Amino acid sequence: xxxxxxxxxxxxxxxxxxxxxxxxxxxxxxxxxxxxxxxxxxxxxxxxxxxxxxxxxxxxxxxxxxxxxxxxxxxxxxxxxxxxxxxxxxxxxxxxxxxxxxxxxxxxxxxxxxxxxxxxxxxxxxxxxxxxxxxxxxxxxxxxxxxxxxxxxxxxxxxxxxxxxxxxxxxxxxxxxxxxxxxxxxxxxxxxxxxxxxxxxxxxxxxxxxxxxxxxxxxxxxxxxxxxxxxxxxxxxxxxxxxxxxxxxxxxxxxxxxxxxxxxxxxxxxxxxxxxxxxxxxxxxxxxxxxxxxxxxxxxxxxxxxxxxxxxxxxxxxxxxxxxxxxxxxxxxxxxxxxxxxxxxxxxxxxxxxxxxxxx
Amino acid sequence: xxxxxxxxxxxxxxxxxxxxxxxxxxxxxxxxxxxxxxxxxxxxxxxxxxxxxxxxxxxxxxxxxxxxxxxxxxxxxxxxxxxxxxxxxxxxxxxxxxxxxxxxxxxxxxxxxxxxxxxxxxxxxxxxxxxxxxxxxxxxxxxxxxxxxxxxxxxxxxxxxxxxxxxxxxxxxxxxxxxxxxxxxxxxxxxxxxxxxxxxxxxxxxxxxxxxxxxxxxxxxxxxxxxxxxxxxxxxxxxxxxxxxxxxxxxxxxxxxxxxxxxxxxxxxxxxxxxxxxxxxxxxxxxxxxxxxxxxxxxxxxxxxxxxxxxxxxxxxxxxxxxx
Numbered sequence: 277x278x279x280x281x282x283x284x285x286x287x288x289x290x291x292x293x294x295x296x297x298x299x300x301x302x303x304x305x306x307x308x309x310x311x312x313x314x315x316x317x318x319x320x321x322x323x324x325x326x327x328x329x330x331x332x333x334x335x336x337x338x339x340x341x342x343x344x345x346x347x348x349x350x351x352x353x354x355x356x357x358x359x360x361x362x363x364x365x366x367x368x369x370x371x372x373x374x375x376x377x378x379x380x381x382x383x384x385x386x387x388x389x390x391x392x393x394x395x396x397x398x399x400x401x402x403x404x405x406x407x408x409x410x411x412x413x414x415x416x417x418x419x420x421x422x423x424x425x426x427x428x429x430x431x432x433x434x435x436x437x438x439x440x441x442x443x444x445x446x447x448x449x450x451x452x453x454x455x456x457x458x459x460x461x462x463x464x465x466x467x468x469x470x471x472x473x474x475x476x477x478x479x480x481x482x483x484x485x486x487x488x489x490x491x492x493x494x495x496x497x498x499x500x501x502x503x504x505x506x507x508x509x510x511x512x513x514x515x516x517x518x519x520x521x522x523x524x525x526x527x528x529x530x531x532x533x534x535x536x537x538x539x540x541x542x543x544x545x546x547x548x549x550x551x552x553x554x555x556x557x558x559x560x561x562x563x564x565x566x567x568x569x570x571x572x573x574x575x576x577x578x579x580x581x582x583x584x585x586x587x588x589x590x591x592x593x594x595x596x597x598x599x600x601x602x603x604x605x606x607x608x609x610x611x612x613x614x615x616x617x618x619x620x621x622x623x624x625x626x627x628x629x630x631x632x633x634x635x636x
Numbered sequence: 637x638x639x640x641x642x643x644x645x646x647x648x649x650x651x652x653x654x655x656x657x658x659x660x661x662x663x664x665x666x667x668x669x670x671x672x673x674x675x676x677x678x679x680x681x682x683x684x685x686x687x688x689x690x691x692x693x694x695x696x697x698x699x700x701x702x703x704x705x706x707x708x709x710x711x712x713x714x715x716x717x718x719x720x721x722x723x724x725x726x727x728x729x730x731x732x733x734x735x736x737x738x739x740x741x742x743x744x745x746x747x748x749x750x751x752x753x754x755x756x757x758x759x760x761x762x763x764x765x766x767x768x769x770x771x772x773x774x775x776x777x778x779x780x781x782x783x784x785x786x787x788x789x790x791x792x793x794x795x796x797x798x799x800x801x802x803x804x805x806x807x808x809x810x811x812x813x814x815x816x817x818x819x820x821x822x823x824x825x826x827x828x829x830x831x832x833x834x835x836x837x838x839x840x841x842x843x844x845x846x847x848x849x850x851x852x853x854x855x856x857x858x859x860x861x862x863x864x865x866x867x868x869x870x871x872x873x874x875x876x877x878x879x880x881x882x883x884x885x886x887x888x889x890x891x892x893x894x895x896x897x898x899x900x901x902x903x904x905x906x907x908x909x910x911x912x913x914x915x916x917x918x919x920x921x922x923x924x925x926x927x928x929x930x931x932x933x934x935x936x937x938x939x940x941x942x943x944x945x946x947x948x949x950x951x952x953x954x955x956x957x958x959x960x
Contacts, residue, residue, distance in 0.1 A: 364710075397743035405709070406741060410733045416699045417734070420706020420714075427662075427688060427712070447729065450699035457694055611740040612779045614747070614802045617831065617876035 278304065278514040279525055282498045284487035289499040289530055292506040295558055297566025299506075306510045310573055316357055316505055317564050317574070318582060320349040323373035324561060325586035326382055330389060333594060334539045339389050345372045347503070347534035350560030351467050353377065354508025355529070358516055359435060364403040364425075366418040366436035368411070370467065374437070378404040382593035390597060393611070403432075411472075412442040415451035415464060422460035422519075433461040433516045441472025443486050452526065456493040459523035463515045466526070467502060469533035474546035490526035502529030503560040532558070605631065637823040644814040646788040646821055647677040647753070650795035651715065653825040655685050658713065661799060663690040665700055665717030665753075674719055675755055675814055701727040701752060705734050708748040708804075715799055721756035721808060722765030735804045736779030751798045755811035756784075757849050757897050758929075759944050761937040768934055769848070769898040774806050775875035775907070781805045782874040783830055786851035788819040790872060793828030801830060810849035817852075833878035835885070839867035842891040842958050845882055845908055847871040850895050850945065857950035864958045874904055882908060883915045890921035891957050895945055900928040922960035927953045 282290070292301045299305055308316075327346060333339040345352065352373030359365060365378050375385060379402045388395025388407065396406035408414035418436030425432045442448055443466060455462045466486050470477050483489055490497025496518070500511040508529055515525040532555040536543050543552075568574035609624045610616060616624070641649065654661045663678060669692040672679030681690045693700050697718055704714035718724045724731075731752070739747040758767030775782045783798055783805055785791040791809070798805035836851065841864045846854045851870050858866045867885050871877065886892050892912055894905035905926035912924045927945045935943050 393741060393743050396741055397745045400745050405746075408734070410729055413698075413702065413729055413733055416702025416730070417706040417709065419699065420703035420708070421710040422706070423703060424707045424710035424712050446726070447698055447702070450694075450696045450726075451702065453694055454696060454699040454703060607743070611744045613739070613781070613876075618879065619876055 278511065279496045279498060279518040282496065284485060284491065284497040284499055287484050289501050290507050290511055291501040291504050292510060293504050293563055293567055295563050297563045297570055299567075304510045305506055306513065313568070314573060316353055316509070317568055319357070319373060319376055320353045320505065320561055320564065321579075321582055322586045322589075323349050323353065323376060325583055326385070326590045327372055329587060329590040329594070330386070331535075331539070338594070338598065339386070340391050341538050341540055342389050343370050343538045344535035345370055347555065347559065348467055348469055348531050349373050350505035350564070351502035351508055351529040351531050354505040355435060355465050355512040355527075358509050358512035362403065362430075362432045363516065364405070364418070364421050364432065364434040366405045366414050366421070366434060367407050368414060368437040368439060368442065369407045369409065370439070371437050375404065378402055380404055382590060383597050386594050387597045392603060393607075412438045412445035412447040412451070414438075415447060416454065418462055418464075419451050419455045419458075419460055422455065422462045423458060426458075426460055431520050433463060433519045435463045435465055435512070435516070437465050437467065439466060439472060440468040440470060440477045440480055440486060441475065442466065443489060444480050452490070452493045452495070452524070455524040456495045461519040462524040463512065463519050464524065464526045465512070466528045467531060468528050469531050471533055471537065471543075471547070473537040473541060476547075485528060487526060487528040495524045495526060497526040497528070499528045499530060502531030503558050503563070505560060505564055531560075638820045639823060640818040641788050641821050642815045642818050643785070643788050643791045643809065644675055644677050646791035647795060647809060648679060648681070649821070649823070650792045650799070650825075651678060651681060652684065654796055654799045655681065655689060657825060660711060661689075661713045661715060662707065663715045663717070664693050666693060666695055666719050668692060668717050673717065675811060677753070677809070678717070697723055697727040698730055701730040701735065704750045704752070705730065705738065705748060708750040709738075709746055713749045713799060715751040715753060718752060718754040720766050721754040721770065722768050724754055727752075731774070731780070731806070732777055736777045739803065740779060747802055748804045749802050751795070751805050751807050753807045753809060755814070756808040757810050757812050758934055758940055759812040759849065761940070764936060767940065769808075769896070769929075771808055771874050772898060772902060772904045772907075775904060779803075780875065781830055782808065783872065784808045784810065784848045784874060785872060786810060786813070786848055786870050788821050790828060790834070790870075792821055793826050794830065794872065796825050797827040797830050800827065805830065808848070812849040813852060831873045831876045831878055833872055833881040834870045835881065836868040836870050837866065839865040839889065841865045841889055842893065842954060843867045843869060843882070843885040843889045844893045844895060844950075844954065845869045845871055846895040847874065848897065850897055853945065853947050854895055854950055857947040857954065860947070860951050861954060864954060866954060877907065877911070879911045879915065882911060886912050886916040887919045890919050891960070892924045893953055893957055894924070894926045894928070895950055896926075896928045897944055898929055899931045900926055901931050903928055922957045925953065925957055
C-alpha cells in the first residue's frame with residue numbers, strides 16, 4: 277500500500293519520527309519490540325563508533341583511504357535491518373551500518389580498508405557483495421542475482437545501494453530498466469547524501485527528486501527521510517515485500533554526508549558551515565536517542581557505556597588484523613583463475629627467485 | 637553419431653548440448669530468443685528450452701554482462717551474446733571492472749562461470765563497427781580468457797569447455813567464416829582444452845601463427861607454395877596463450893610470421909613476437925614478422941578489401957621471410 281500510494285511527483289518524503297524524537301506518523305511506525313528498537317540504536321551507535329575509530333586510525337597512518345559514514349547511519353541500518361538473512365545486499369562503498377547487520381565482521385571491514393583482498397573474503401554464506409568501486413556498476417549484479425532467485429522460485433529479494441551521483445551513470449539506467457522489464461525482486465536504494473565528492477545534487481540532476489526517476493522505468497519510486505531510522509525501515513520493508521510480489525522499487529533516502537567523501541578530500545573547499553549546520557539538528561542518532569530517552573528505553577549513562585564497549589571492540593578488531601595482513605606473494609598470482617596459467621606461474625617463479633636471492 | 641555442420645551451427649549445437657546436460661546454463665542477449673540470433677546461432681533453442689532459459693533482453697550491453705555476473709554469483713552459468721564485437725564497449729566497464737576481477741577480489745570465494753559470446757572480424761561488407769577484431773584489448777586484461785575458434789569442430793569443443801570453465805571466457809566467433817565450410821562434428825558434447833594451440837599443418841622451414849577467419853586464408857596461401865615447408869599454428873586461445881607450441885615450432889623452423897586481422901601496433905602479434913624473442917632467440921634465422929590489418933580504422937565495405945591480409949600477401953610474406 278505504502279509503495280503504491282506514494283507519488284514522487286508531489287516531492288514529499290516519508291517521515292515517521294521528527295528531529296525531536298516524536299512519532300509524527302504512527303500509522304507507518306514499524307511494529308517493533310523494545311529490544312528491536314534498542315538493537316537498531318546499538319547497531320547505529322556501533323557503526324558510528326567504528327567509523328570514528330577508523331577515521332582516527334587513518335589519521336595515525338594505520339588505515340589507508342577510508343570513506344566515512346557519519347550522518348548516514350539511519351539510512352544504512354534501517355535498510356539493512358529490513359532484510360531477512362536470505363535476502364541479498366549489493367554494496368556500493370558507504371554502507372557500514374548495513375554491512376554489520378549482514379555479518380561482514382569488523383575485522384574483515386578493517387582488513388579491506390587496510391589494503392587486503394582478504395577483507396572481501398567474508399564467507400560465501402553471507403549474502404552480501406563486496407565494495408564496488410565503479411559507481412553504480414554493481415546495480416546490474418543485483419539484477420542478475422534477483423533474476424536467478426526468481427528463476428528458482430525463491431522468495432528472496434536483493435537490495436542494491438548507490439548514491440545521488442550514481443543516478444547519473446548509464447549503468448543506473450541500464451540496471452533499473454532491466455529489472456523493471458523482468459519484474460525482478462530488486463530494491464534500489466539511493467543514499468542521497470547530496471554530494472558526489474564535491475558535486476552537489478543540483479549539478480547531478482534536473483529532476484525534482486531522485487525517486488521520480490523510477491516512474492520512467494515503470495516502477496514505484498519512494499522518497500524517505502534518510503535520517504529517520506523508523507521511516508527507512510518501514511519503507512524498505514514495504515519495498516522488499518513489494519519487490520518479491522510485483523517487481524523492483526526505487527528508494528531515495530534523503531540524508532547528508534556530514535564528513536568527507538573519503539579521507540583524501542576536504543569538504544570545506546566545496547561547502548560552507550552554514551550548509552552543514554542545519555543537518556546537525558537532523559542527526560539520525562540524536563533523534564533516536566531522544567526517542568529512547570523519552571520512552572524510558574535508555575538512560576544517559578548507558579550511552580557512554582555502550583560507546584566505550586564498541587570502541588574497545590573496534591580497537592580489538594583492528595589490532596587483530598594490524599601487521600598480520602600483509603599479502604603473501606603467491607596470493608597476488610593465485611586467485612585469477614581456478615588454476616594458474618603458465619604465464620602466471622613463470623612470473624611468480626621469477627619474482628620469488630629474485631626475492632630469495634636478494635634476501636640471502 | 638556425427639553430422640556435417642558449419643561454425644554457426646556448431647555454436648548452436650554446443651549451446652543445445654550444454655543446456656540439455658546442465659539446467660543451470662541459461663542463454664540471453666539481443667534477438668537470441670524468438671529470432672534465434674541475427675546470425676542464427678541460437679535458432680531453435682527457445683522452442684527446445686523455453687523462454688525462461690533462453691530469452692531476449694533490452695538493448696543494453698552493460699546490463700546483459702552485469703546481470704550475468706549476478707546470475708553467476710547466484711548459481712547459474714549464463715552464456716550471453718553481444719550481437720557484434722563492435723557493440724561490446726558499453727559492457728567494457730563490467731568486463732574489466734568486475735567479470736575479470738571477482739575471483740581475485742574475493743580471494744577465490746566468488747568466481748564467475750560465465751561466457752560472453754561475440755561475433756568478430758571483418759570482410760562481410762558490413763556497416764561501421766561491425767568488422768573489428770579487438771581481441772588484444774581483452775587479452776590484456778588479467779583474469780579473463782579469450783578464445784577464438786576457426787573450425788566447426790573446434791568451435792563446439794571450445795565453447796563447451798568455456799561453458800564448463802569455472803572462470804569467465806570471452807568467446808569470439810569469426811563471423812566471416814560462420815558458413816564458409818562444413819565439417820564432421822560429433823553430435824554429443826565433447827571438450828577441447830582452452831589454452832592449447834593446434835598445429836594445423838606440420839612444416840620445417842617457417843612457422844605461421846594465426847587464428848579465426850585468417851586460418852583458411854593462411855591455408856590457402858600455403859597451398860600455393862610448394863618449395864617451402866610451412867608449419868601452420870591455429871592459436872585458438874588468445875589468452876592464456878599457448879607459448880609452448882609456438883616456441884617449440886620456432887625452435888624447429890627458425891622463422892615466424894604472425895597473421896592477424898587486427899591492427900598491427902600493440903596487437904596480439906606483438907605479444908607472440910616478444911615471446912619468441914624471449915624464448916627462442918637463438919633459434920631465429922630471420923626477424924619475427926607480422927602481417928596484419930593496418931593501424932587504421934577498419935574501412936567501410938568499399939575499402940575493406942585493402943585492409944585484410946589476403947592469401948597473396950601472406951604467400952609473398954612467407955617467401956620473403958624464408959629467403960631472408
